[in-house]
Amino acid sequence: MKNKYILKIRINDVFLSKFTNKMQFIINTTDDKSSARAGTITTDHGIIETPIFMPVGTVGAVKAVHIKSVKDEIKAQIILGNTYHLYLRPGVEVLEAAGGIHRFNGWEKPVLTDSGGFQVFSLSHKRKIKPEEGVWFQSHIDGSRHLFSPEKVIDIERIIGADIMMAFDECTPYPCEFDYAKNSMLITHNWLERCITRFNQTEPKYGYRQTLFPIVQGSVFKDLRIKSAEFIASMNCEGNAIGGVSVGEPTELMYEMTDICCQILPKDKPRYLMGVGTPANILENIAMGIDMFDCVMPTRNGRNGMIFTWEGVLNMRNEKWKFDFTPLDKNSDLIADQEYTRAYLRHLYTANEMLGPMIGSLHNLHFYLDLIKTARLKIQEGTFTQWKNQIIPKISQRL
């Protein structure tokens, strides 16, 4: 009965969203003691239960994990692709010929594309910002020269065919001077207006809806974050993001900036905190009203042998696991966590076997999704804040 009821609600969501031609965001529960909320986002590729973590699929593949496992084992509801990477490889001709990213990689659920602002800033060579134009950069792969303008990025994201497209921003580095941050923020705002114009002038290519999220910048300066959040909010997009965090600033500053932005960004729209973070970061930011997260940490750390669990963080290369023949994670329902032992996984990392990073990535992503699913449940049960404060010291400790 319960399942039927949920199914009915979902069908209604989808119906409603088709009818209004908008992405639907419904808040089901709000937490009494924090700004956390549990909700659902409805896209043409399915429903996303928020708060949600989005595995990073840089070039259209979640590193070291089969697409089927992302769906069936990790149970991801949405994955992220990178416009910068997908533009360079496989390129827009291939993506367009395929019929968009979902048909290209076989992932049938929602996709969000990062706009490339962060990658142009962190990866490419000889970056040159010409605000009226965009950014000229050299590919990190072959040194070839390219221009990303707000218009071009929107065109590329239309071709990639993500359900949620991010506006093209200038990702402010940390640390930076107030004047640099202010100027950078103004460029982002100007580019956003151009992105919105282009978005409104163009249509989705593959018959399903796409939406555009703008990005708050402003580095660690309160005044700028307030200005930026107000500007972003005034654009009245279907969801909003906070960028320029998790770029090296102290955690407390990140929390402060999130809090400031969340107080301004509209409550009735999903809020996405870009590139964050550790399990503790995620729970603290949920408490401030964030609904969506992405981060390379579970996959990158998984490749390096750092394993997140409900008991704490394990460095699998450590000698201490050498004779530990217990399952990798006894608290998990992931088959790999029961079938592989800690001693075996340590051996795989030590011997540089690909299976080590494969298990680590699968496990960590499964843990992140399990963590955020549990957070959602606790919000619905009304025990989120208490649970969060109890669990954070435990999951953050090094074992």
Add this chain to the structure above:
Amino acid sequence: MKNKYILKIRINDVFLSKFTNKMQFIINTTDDKSSARAGTITTDHGIIETPIFMPVGTVGAVKAVHIKSVKDEIKAQIILGNTYHLYLRPGVEVLEAAGGIHRFNGWEKPVLTDSGGFQVFSLSHKRKIKPEEGVWFQSHIDGSRHLFSPEKVIDIERIIGADIMMAFDECTPYPCEFDYAKNSMLITHNWLERCITRFNQTEPKYGYRQTLFPIVQGSVFKDLRIKSAEFIASMNCEGNAIGGVSVGEPTELMYEMTDICCQILPKDKPRYLMGVGTPANILENIAMGIDMFDCVMPTRNGRNGMIFTWEGVLNMRNEKWKFDFTPLDKNSDLIADQEYTRAYLRHLYTANEMLGPMIGSLHNLHFYLDLIKTARLKIQEGTFTQWKNQIIPKISQRL
């Protein structure tokens, strides 16, 4: 009804094999037009249907493939481990504490361990053969000095706990002079006697049976191969192997040597051709009476983007697949072959994404197992030779 009958036969096999305390090899069908045969080998970890291909699990892990996939997707019946690698990492203390390789890596089906003769020859540094002792070598990992003697190798294989242990041999390089090959062969024969003595003096450690296979050497010299095969046959082991092939010699010479050896090695025992080979090599050697194969080709080539199919060999890095959105292999029942397209796989290799080698390894191993299972079926149907001659040009062509 048919399944029940097969089950009954299998239970009887296991019963019989327990009763006699020997590995059982039963030949079910022999081919009229060749020396091919279809049979079953019964071990305490289950039945192996021959001819069989054994995926290589060098350090106790099949590269880039989850253990569960080796079992459920590739449907491997036996995997191979390397004594040299397992001895260096994780080391015998770990393997013994785990209770043997099956409990260490979670693979519950049969395991065969290569003795390390080939790796000492191909991987280690400053190798020094002292026939009376064994081989002194330096680890390729940290340069540490070790001795492999026939006795020590048997002791290590007892600890690893493989169902089928290989005798310690001197793998003769190619090309080499007759005198070198002869001397090398004599060392192998002498070491075999020491291996058998040690094997008979020791007991399995984990409550299930282990058996020892000797290895024919003799390079590409007919006289030596005949002498060696006769000597090996006279040892009356439960199965026999042919080594020192696939080391750079022309394919025709490999076939000639296999043929000579198979005519001498007893018909009623499994014959294992070590380190072979391409799909065509496997079918031709089955025709000469080989029952067991192992080779790194499906995984190594899979990592590099070379894909074996029933239609021929695909180089996935080739530009020609860029816009090919058809399934990787439409003739396969592997989920990955249906869910991933050629264009997507090409993209993954081009972008150096780990998922590329993961898909390639999974696919190629599945193809090898499918190939050999089909060969077995054709032997049983009495159409093996005709089928083999038809199929070889097709599967060998470059697409």
